[in-house]
Amino acid sequence: MRIGIFGTGGMADALGTQWARAGQELMVSGRSDPGALAARLGAATGTWRETAVFADVLLLAVPAGAIGEVLANAGPLAGKVLVDCTNDPGLTGTPVASRITTEAAVVKAFNLAHVDVWRMTPPVFDGRPLSVPLCGDDPAALEAVSTLVRDIGAKPVHAGGLDRAALLEATAAFAIGLWFAGEDAQAILTPVS
Numbered sequence: 001m002r003i004g005i006f007g008t009g010g011m012a013d014a015l016g017t018q019w020a021r022a023g024q025e026l027m028v029s030g031r032s033d034p035g036a037l038a039a040r041l042g043a044a045t046g047t048w049r050e051t052a053v054f055a056d057v058l059l060l061a062v063p064a065g066a067i068g069e070v071l072a073n074a075g076p077l078a079g080k081v082l083v084d085c086t087n088d089p090g091l092t093g094t095p096v097a098s099r100i101t102t103e104a105a106v107v108k109a110f111n112l113a114h115v116d117v118w119r120m121t122p123p124v125f126d127g128r129p130l131s132v133p134l135c136g137d138d139p140a141a142l143e144a145v146s147t148l149v150r151d152i153g154a155k156p157v158h159a160g161g162l163d164r165a166a167l168l169e170a171t172a173a174f175a176i177g178l179w180f181a182g183e184d185a186q187a188i189l190t191p192v193s
Contacts, residue, residue, distance in 0.1 A: 001147065004029070004055030006048065006070050008037045011085055012061040014118035015110060015152070016041045021121075022151035027054045031066060048073040057081040057144055058104065064088040067100060077104035081141040083148070084165070085110035087172045105141035108165035109134045109149070111172050114179070122153020125186075133159035133168055 001024050005012045008030035016026055016037065026043035028034040029051040038045045046054060052074040062070050064086050071077070082104035100106055109132055110118065117123050123130035132149045134156055136142045146156035159168070175185040 001025070001144065002027075002054055002056045003148075004046075004051035004058040005037075005043075005061060006030070006051065006058060006074070007061030008032050008034050009061060010115035011110070011118065012059065013037055013040070014115050015059060015061070015085070015148075016043065018118065018121070018152040019148060024148075024151065027051045031062065031070075049075045052077055052080065055080060057083060057148065059083045059085065060100075061085055071100065071102055077102045080104040081138075081144050082106045083110065083145055084108045087111050087169055087176075105136065105138035106162055107134055107136035107138075107141050107145045108162065108168050109145050111168055112175065114176075118152065124153065130154040131157045133157045135159050135162050135165040135168060137161045 003019055003024050003026050005016050005026060005028045008028065012028065016028070020026055020041045020043065026041050027046050028038045028041065028043050029046050029048050034045045048070055052058060058077070058080055060067065060082055067086065082100070082102055084100060084106055112133065113130065117130065132154045134142055134145055136145070142158060149156040178185040
C-alpha cells in the first residue's frame with residue numbers, strides 16, 4: 001500500500017515506523033521539514049499535493065487547527081482514503097471529523113491511545129492486542145485502514161459510520177483527561193470475563 005503521511009510529529013513517526021516495518025511504501029509532507037522523519041522511515045518526501053497524488057491512503061496527523069490549510073494545499077482527494085487520527089484538545093466546538101471537507105473516504109482511527117502505545121511492537125496488554133475503533137462510511141476504506149491496524153499488531157473494530165467519530169473524539173478527551181489526572185482510565189472499561 002502507498003501511504004502518504006500529512007505531518008511530522010509523534011503520531012506520524014510512531015504509525016509511520018510501524019507501517020514501514022510492515023513493508024508499506026511511504027511519503028511524508030509536513031508544515032516543518034519532513035526530511036528527518038522520512039529518513040528514519042526510509043520514505044520519500046513531498047509537498048502536500050505530491051504526497052496526496054502518491055498515496056492510496058493518507059494519514060492526517062496535523063494539529064486540528066491546521067487541517068483546513070493542509071487539505072486545501074493537498075488538492076483533490078477523490079478516490080483516496082483519509083485516516084483522521086486527530087483530536088481537538090479543548091473539544092471546544094464541532095468535532096474534528098465533521099470539520100473535514102474532502103472528496104476522500106474519511107475513516108476516524110488511532111485517536112484513542114497515547115503516541116507511545118503506537119510505538120509498542122505489538123501493542124498488547126495483559127495478553128490482549130489493542131483494539132482500534134474505526135468510524136467510516138466506505139467499506140473499502142474501512143478495509144484498507146483495517147489492514148493498517150493489523151500491520152501494527154492491533155485488532156480493528158468497526159465502530160459505525162463517520163457520524164460516530166464525534167464519540168471517539170469525546171472518549172479521547174475524557175480518557176486523556178483522566179490519564180493526565182493520574183487515574184487508570186483503562187480500569188473504567190474493564191472486560192466482562
